[in-house]
Amino acid sequence: MKRTILFLLISLSVFAVYAQTTEKTNADDRGYIVKVGDLAPDNFSLELTNGKKTTLKALRGKIVVLQFTASWCSVCRKEMPYLERDVWLPNKDKDLVLIGVDRDEPLEIVKKFHQDMKITYPLALDPGADIFGQFADKKSGVTRNVVIDRNGRIAFLTRLYDPEEFATMKKVIGNLLTNTSAK
Structure with missing residues (x-):
């Protein structure tokens, strides 16, 4: 025995x-469980702070940037004005969708965060960090961007805010937007 x-x-x-x-x-x-070239996980729904819902499947044909963020994250707050100014505003009418996915915070906090940051791109809720957990180990931190091409494949991944990496991400997004062969 x-x-x-x-x-x-x-x-x-x-x-x-x-x-x-x-x-x-x-x-x-960097905590990612996906890599560039992978088909992005798409078995979830993004609930925006205005109550609308969308999915990555519904956004196929567009370039999608998922920005994983949270109100308590100082690096997220540092990066968000650059996302607004350099990614969202110049490209929002060019088949680009940028959605900030707020990690596990209630609607009221996310709405206040959105207002405080003075951004115009939408934020979505991620209760339990379940969406985050499909892209990165849940024990890893936010401030990361996942760039997804028109066919639903991951084209670029960032972690934290590094101006050089951010500049590369902007180039990747620009190239994806000008490449219309995949539309």
Whole structure:
């Protein structure tokens, strides 16, 4: 009996270590569990703060930028004016959709955050960070952008706000917008 219990305990310990190792190797060093070239997960609905809903499937044919954010995130707040000025405003009439996906905060807080940040692109709710968890390990942080091409494939991923990476993201978005062959 003692041997059986010992064997079970050792087996469970080995399995736990394997599960943790597998989970960590599935996420890249920035916490992403998706990579450029992957088909973006699209088995979720984005509920905007105005009550409207959309899906990535409904947005196919457009370039989509999902900005994972939260009101408590200082780096998000730093990046948002650049997203507004350099990505959203010059491209909102060019088949680009930018949606800030707010990580696990209630509607009232997200609406106030939207107003405080003086942005015009929409914010969506992400209760339980379930949408976030389809793109990145839930233990990793926000301030990340996922650029999705017209066919639903991930074209670019950012983490934190780095001006050089942000400039590259803008170029990728510009190239995707000018490439009309996939429309």
